[in-house]
Amino acid sequence: MTDEPLYRPTSDSQTGTDTVDHPVQRGDGVELHQRPDGDTPRLTTAQGVPVADDQNSLKAGARGPTLMEDFHFREKIFHFDHERIPERVVHARGYGAHGYLEVTEAIPELTAASLFQKKGNRVPAFVRFSTVAGNKGSADLARDVRGFAVKLYTDEGNWDIVGNNIPVFFIQDALKFPDLIHSVKAAPDRGFPQAQSAHDNFWDFISLMPEAMHMVMWTMSDRAIPRSFRFMEGFGVHTFRFVNAEGQGCFVKFHWKPKQGLQSVVWDEAVKIMGADPDFHRRDLWQAIQNGDFPEWELGVQVFDDAFADDFEFDVLDATKLIPEEQVPVRIVARLVLDRMVDNFFAETEQVAFCTQNIVRGIDFTNDPLLQGRNFSYLDTQIKRLGGPNFTHIPINAPKCPFHHFQQDGHMAMHNPKGRANYEPNSWAQGGPRADPDAGFRSLAEPMAGDKRRVRAEDFADHYSQARQFYRSQTAVEQEHIASALTFELSKVETPEIRERVVSHLPNIDTDLAKAVAKGLGLTKMPKAQKPAKEPIDLPVSDKLSIHKNQRANFKGRKLGLLVSDGADAALVEALTKPVKAAGGLVEVVAPVIAGVTLSDGTLLAAQQKVDGGPSVLYDAVAVVVTAKGATQFAAMHPAKAFVADAYAHAKFIAYSPEAETLFDAAGVPQRGDGMVSLDAADEAKAFLDACKALRFWDRVA
Ligand code: HDE
DSSP, X not given: OOSSOSSOOOOBTTTTBOXXXXXXXXXXXXXXXXXXXXXXXXXXXXXXXXXXXXXXXXXXXXXSOBOTTOHHHHXXXXXHHTOOOOOOSSSOSEEEEXXXXXXXXXXXXXXXXXXXGSTTOEEEEEEEEEESSSOTTSOTTXXXXXXXXXXXXXXXXXXXXXXXXXXXXXXXXXXXXXXXXXXXXXXXXXXXXXXXXXXXXXXXXXXXXXXXXXXXXXXXXXXXXXXXXXXXXXXXXXXXXXXXXXXXXEEEEEEEEETTOOOBOOHHHHHHHHHHOTTHHHHHHHHHHHTTOOOEEEEEEEEEXXXXXXXXXXXXXXXXXXXXXXXXXXXXXXXXXXXXXXXXXXXXXXTOOOXXXXXXXXXXXXXXXXXXXXXXXXXXXXXXXXXXXXXGGSTTTSXXXXXOOOOOOSTTOOOOOOSSOOSSSOOOTTXXXXXXXXXXXXXXXXXXXXXXXXXXXXXXXXXXXXXXXXXXXXXXXXXXXXXXXXXXXXXXXXXXXXXXXXXXXXXXXXXXXXXXXXXXXXXXXXXXXXXOSSOOOOOOOOGGGOSGGGOOSOOTTOEEEEXXXXXXXXXXXXXXXXXXXXXXXXXXXXXXXXXXXXXXXXXXEOOSEEGGGOOGGGOSEEEEEOOHHHHHHHHTOXXXXXXXXXXXXXXXXXEEOGGGHHHHHHHTOOOOOTTEXXXXXXXXXXXXXXXXXXXXXXXXTO
């Protein structure tokens, strides 16, 4: 305890404090002197009443009971008790950021949406990324679909594109959504497992739903363990409509393409990242935006007409199918930039309410039965979550264009109509807003007919062809990851019949995949293949479906983990870190102690991580610059050995000063070879960075 007061009382006209010190007596001898000064505002109750003592409740005597009349105590505790709102029933864990959408190509011939009328138009945007299955406190690297929800505040109202990082979905009809989510979330009797699909209930459900097989190929691929939100694509999933000013419609699918390129981690890394930094994805987005490295996506559209839809092998209303980019190219029409973090997580990220029904003039729905169901669900769920129909009054949800309507009252109404008129038609002079038949939203005048039936369209029946196409479009390494993921997940399934039922779908996708998984599970014989409702067909390979075929050779926005010891060669450290930073990458120093190390030239190199807090799974590439003594010391430390052993096993590029050999030997890194650069001379540091642009040296594990 210091004898000095933390805040010296001042006479300040703003805060109105006087110069007389009234120390707050806690009774235990500790005096608290924290007082408002020029910069610190005065603490008040929610009613604005200045508070004199925020340490002690009001009591009858120093050791007596707390008094009911202590309004400050009651207000503070009451408010705390009510701080939580229900978390989202799905996509509970998410992270949001602000930015803008800028139109790069006007498309008035396709859509009347005001933002697309002119190149250069900009509208504010808010984006929330999420996982689906885990609760709010779950870890970022769960194997899961990622939500990619975008709210665009256009000058003709809010348009929400509530998409995912995977272009298809598990189910075809929204009626099955509660079953799907119940199956993947914690089992109701035991309350676990959390944030994972590797359990009996999920695979039991999936194995009984052949329509999920295409999506399962995606979730078992590396798409479900992205390196960060910045390196993943987004998709509107459903087929939507564009409608132009003449009232002509066409079909459209929305795509978000990351300028940063695509990148994922491997499963063993994901498992370890979840322990080392459960907030890995949040921290990544936060750091990038705070560093001014603003992530950017291109908005692309796949546009097609009825004739294409009629000819296409599948139904364009079936959300378990995609349209390969080779068949309908993606046309880039805008760019999305995220350049500002929220001021307050709860106010913005938690309270943002995305609704698929939020569309604007020029956009329309199709009859996709999943989309139709979502249009009910999102509005409904916001009322539960945000407590009433006025959630659009919350600033993050309110339009940024003028809005006028006759809706009124309800919980927490922030803006009610002024004046007498709260209905329409009326004959008052100040009668309030009126509908505009010329500029207002109109649905596409699409003819509808049909019998009222609970039925699924026949052309929704092919469940395996696109799953096969996806699998066969992957590189050998990616295919191996899918087989390993299936084997891992099914090895967590306790019921052998469920494991076998899942495997029985795989021969319809690819026999080699089926064999690899059967072998991985130790099945003595291949289960009889499921009889498909419709025989799968062979579709051409689509390179766009692979992550590895679509990487951008770039280390920008990536992280180098630099393991250093005291006395490490300062020139080498400089030669290594300078080009990384110049290329827009980040360097994080990992040292035996958090204070850092003293380099060979006597300079102090501050560390960002102590060696046991900075495992190599947190980095895209690693470098080890040590003295012989430092290498020996690290060789005796498990976290240092794991640092290099993991980097090697995860196919990362590794640079090292020759002295590091001792550490590699101790860590059991079998050989040096390709993908590892010995830094005998400073110019090799540059060669290392060039190699790193490939992100991983897959040949090492292929
Ligand atoms: Fe959602 N989904 N969903 N979903 N979804 C929700 O709405 C629902 C589906 C997606 O960051 C909920 O506000 C149904 C597909 C995202 O706030 C809820 C069906 C796609 C987010 C809901 C689907 C999504 C949600 C829960 C089957 C990709 C997070 C909280 C028909 C195209 C948005 C909320 C955010 C959230 C219902 C399927 C994406 C319950 C009924 C397909 C990104 O309304």
